[in-house]
Amino acid sequence: MLASLEWLKQYVDINISVAELCDKITRVGLEVDTVTQLGKGLEGVITGKVMEIHRHPDSDHLWVCMLDYGQGGEPVQILTGAQNVHQYDIVPVAVVGSVLPPSERNPQGLKLKKAKMRGLDSFGMLCSADELGIESKLLLPEQRNGIFILPENTPIGVDIKTVLGLDDTVIDIDLTSNRADCFSIIGLAREISAITGCPLKMPAMDVKEAAAGKASDYVNVKIDAPELCSRFATRVLKDIKIMPSPEWMQRRLRACGVRPISNVVDVTNYVMLELGQPMHAYDADKVAGHTLIVRRAEEGEKLVTLDGRERELTSAMITIGDAEKAAGLGGVMGGLLTEVTDETKNVILEAASFHGPSIRRTSRALGLRSEASGRFERGVDTIRDHDALNRAAHLLEQMGACETFSGIVEAYPEELKPAVITTTAAKINGRIGVNIAEDEMVAILSKLGFGVEAKDGELLITAPTWRRDIDCDADISEEIARMHGYDFIESHQPELTITQGSQSVLDDVKDDVQDYMVGAGLSEMMTYSFIKANAYDKMLLPADDARRNCIELLNPITDAFSVMRTTMVPSALQTASFNLRNHNSSVALFEIGRIFLPKALPLTEDPAERQLLTAVLSGSRKALNWCDDKGSVDFYDMKGIVEGLLEAMQVSDYTMTRSQQPYLHPGKSCDIVVNGEVIGSFGEVHPVVQENFELDQVTYVLEMAVEPLVASATAVPQYKHLPKFPSMSRDIAVVVPAEVTNAELEQVIRAHAGELLQGVRVFDIYTGKQVAAGCKSMAFNLTYQAADRTLTDAEVDASMKKVIAEVAEAYKAKLRD
Known part of the structure; x- marks a missing residue:
């Protein structure tokens, strides 16, 4: 579990050092694996604006840029070989004296000096994401090459670590399988609150519900397999605007190892990391019958998941279906057919609770693991599904990205009750081997969110809904022991840090x-x-x-x-x-x-x-x-x-x-x-x-x-359905000047044949007695096909006429008899 320290501080005041915090976390059973300073080795890099840019007079690949980076005075000259920089772009600037961390381009790191390139001085360097120490897997493909272009509203003259969140510290906590409650920022903040005594502040979850109408008018949900899904809740968003998420959200996602994609996807990932509740977004207009049904997959049923791969399912797997088809693989990955795209107008947000063992078996059978499946395998807080939906809607409303219909539509066959355990202080002390006062036990459990009632020498303890691992007094003893301090019981084994190797x-x-x-x-x-x-x-x-x-x-x-x-x-x-x-x-x-x-x-x-x-x-x-x-x-x-x-x-x-x-x-x-x-x-x-x-x-x-x-x-392959309707083909032979190439003719054909054209292939080139001197005959085969119908001769003939006319006009071509 990767946790951003800056994100944690939003929900609990942390007034101790990182080292002390990590020590306290480890001592209560949440082993800290690594602590990473994101901007380590990066010093003196600031934001700058390209005021002017022109070609180097003695180079065909170098650019001369005049940079304003908020220091006053005239713009500074910096040369670059990158081809993606334009006037008025805001970029990271390593000035003379700046230090860059080790990267693929500079494995030993780099301290910037004044340089001369083809006779011109360069007083710094424009930086790529790699040179700033940002992993390429956390960037969109277009951000991985060339200079890292910053949003146009980025202030200039600001330390790049502040702008990109590289002044943050990321704590990697190695969670045991039973501590699903800490598989989120709020869960960790709750634990830190109990350790330090600082109050826990919950994120805002208020929803305006400004869209006219009720969510129940736009979506229906049903659970046909209650043994595999205890709760399935949805909210409906209207007039969604797909756009990049705010920079502060992107910073936090990257810090936790998640690549930002778009506001809707980012919000679902953000809420999953923040609250520990995986979510999924459906394009509401692609959900047949506006109905979502949680059911067992049919044996041999096929589903194309978001990674573009077709999966063959079994009846042991959870499927989210609409009125016609499978729309997602419950708890693991959504379906491609209902994916949210740039054309999406309305969205159904889902927060559900799935059976952990079933999710684990499905992931293993398909070789498909995701952040969502990892959380469902451990178990999520069924009672708080509404919090996730409200938080996601709140965030998207804040961005001005949507309006929310009123109400939550859900299926909740049987309300789950928290565990209630009866024990005594003497029994707990006997199991731990120490003498802890009952009042201290009550205080410890209360700070952890347990309900405690002392009555007739017994402790009646109600476990919080997020602690699904608590079901007996032995679990209560463990909670008290770890918060009281294992150091006061027996020595703990030394921490062993293992670093996993990887390649770029x-x-x-x-x-x-x-x-x-x-x-x-x-x-x-x-x-x-x-x-x-x-x-x-x-x-x-x-x-x-x-x-x-x-x-x-x-x-x-x-x-x-x-x-x-x-x-x-x-x-x-x-x-x-x-x-x-x-x-x-x-x-x-x-x-x-x-x-x-x-x-x-x-x-x-x-x-x-x-x-x-x-x-x-x-x-x-x-x-x-x-x-x-x-x-x-x-x-x-x-x-x-x-x-x-x-x-x-x-x-x-x-x-x-x-x-x-x-x-x-x-x-x-x-x-x-x-x-x-x-x-x-x-x-x-x-x-x-x-x-x-x-x-x-x-x-x-x-x-x-x-x-x-x-x-x-590295792009995810996209599946395309095989055509259902037959294709038609036509041959055309034209006489053109000898210097005309196949590519030129093919370009004209593709440009004017229309969207029904599926392929063009040259199958004959002839020069001889039947062709005039200085000319050649080129024969093409054109293949036409429609995805929704069988083509008629008239449709294809109309396209062929246009192709022949355009080829004749462009290259003085003549049809060969």
Whole structure:
């Protein structure tokens, strides 16, 4: 359980040091695992506003920014290579003298000095989230790369630790399975209140209920499996506005290890962390019949959960269904079909109490664990489901994000009663082995929220609803013993802190790329990060190519390893050449390695390091065999590997354009473009380069950046239903000028064929007697399909007519008979 100290202080005054607080918590049975200072190693970084930005006169990738960071005087000049910074952006600024913590880019940390980059001074650095020490998993994909852009209302000149909550302390408490009551901020604050004697302050839960009408008019709930769900309560929100949650909420969520997404999702997560009650939000307009039913899943029933995966359920699993279908997996994860999206207008909020053992078995069977399932497995406070709903509605109303219908709609088949235990002070003392006065026992239990009545020498104790683990006088004895102090009973065992190892998201993606390349039939090679200085000449790089700005080694091993590489192509070609010279006539190799890009020469700071994938193919497509094709690899073998890799990394929005790389054959090469950025190139090695590297047969090479794959590779896959209705296809053959490319024609076809077009494929290219000189015939197959009906010939014919007209107009194309 991760707990933000700043969040805890909102509900209980903590006037002791963190070390003393952790000691007191541990002594009462809540073992503190680790204490983390979020901003440790980060000093002097403040917020600044980009007043001006323009290109560096001597660089095609550097920007010159003029920063105002609230210190008075003229704006300060700072240079950056990031491409996501714009005028008037508010950004974290590390000024001269600032200290950055260790990060992926700067593993040893960094103290900022004045730098000179391509002849211009830079008096600081704009910081990314990684450089501020924020884990990428706690950020949206668009925040993980480039400079961390702050909200436009962020004040400037303020310590970034204050703005981003990095001045907070996070306490990681290792809870035992029976202490579900402490699996929340309020639960921990209640425990701290009992320890320190400071009063507990509960969060605001008042709801305006300004929407006209009653919630019961908009939603019905029912429990068909009361043995699996003791209570199911809902509130209905009207005219919801999906937007980012407030920065203070995002800070607290990140501190507790939860990635902010949107206000509705963030509020449900926030309330779960704050009150210990998991919640779920449904798009009310996607809930069939506006009815939610808690039932057992049908054997073999299918449900697509929010992570995009289709799950096959069993009758032992709890399902939340609407009038037509399964809408969620109770206590574990919601369903994709009723997910809250940017188009959502009305929301049903759910707070329920599910059977812990059933949730545990479901999670294990499906290999699906969540923050919600972990809490339900331990048990939640059934009596306080309304508090969670009211708190969530209150927070969203505060944001101006919705109006709330009056009332709570719920199913509560059997009201649960708190446990009542009868015992005596003598029995408790006998079990503990000490002599504690009855008055002290009553005081201890009262501070913990127990109801205590002393009568006729006995103690009649009512356990609070959040303490479901209390059901006998032995449990009462334990409560009194831990609060009285185990030190006064017997010595406790030493605290053992275990640190779990992990690797970065980028390393996970590298492992996936490596697995794919091996599966595609390539063998991994490992080369030095140093190359020979003349490698760039052999690659035919122009004199002004940025890759020629490489770092020279002061004491190289040999002349063959005299500079740090800025591209991995020479290493790949040199390895292929070595194999071919040693009678290995078929080469299929790859490597994931680093290149080193200096910001300025001579070096004034560590160079930027980028992870690249390189691959090289040459020779026979298959091992020599009498029954197999003896053909050699060609351009399309490499293209297939690239396309397969991009698909495996979930990159779908990419294009391939003719490459201008000087080391590649101008007619047999491509650049890979993702989101407008060229992330790699591949193709046949230029004949001159092939000769320069002593390659005695045609060779194909790939070089691609790995970092741009991270966002898509780590995204949750989204399920799409298979089509129910048949497709229709049409062929079209047009005669166009020879210089017109397939991509250009395909772009026109896709732009004007309409939303029914599902695919375009070129299946024939012809030049000959039947086609005029300087022209060629290109034949395309167009596939049409609708998700809700069978198409008619008239619909497809209308689209084809428009396509033919637009192609004719754009490229003077003529239909070929």
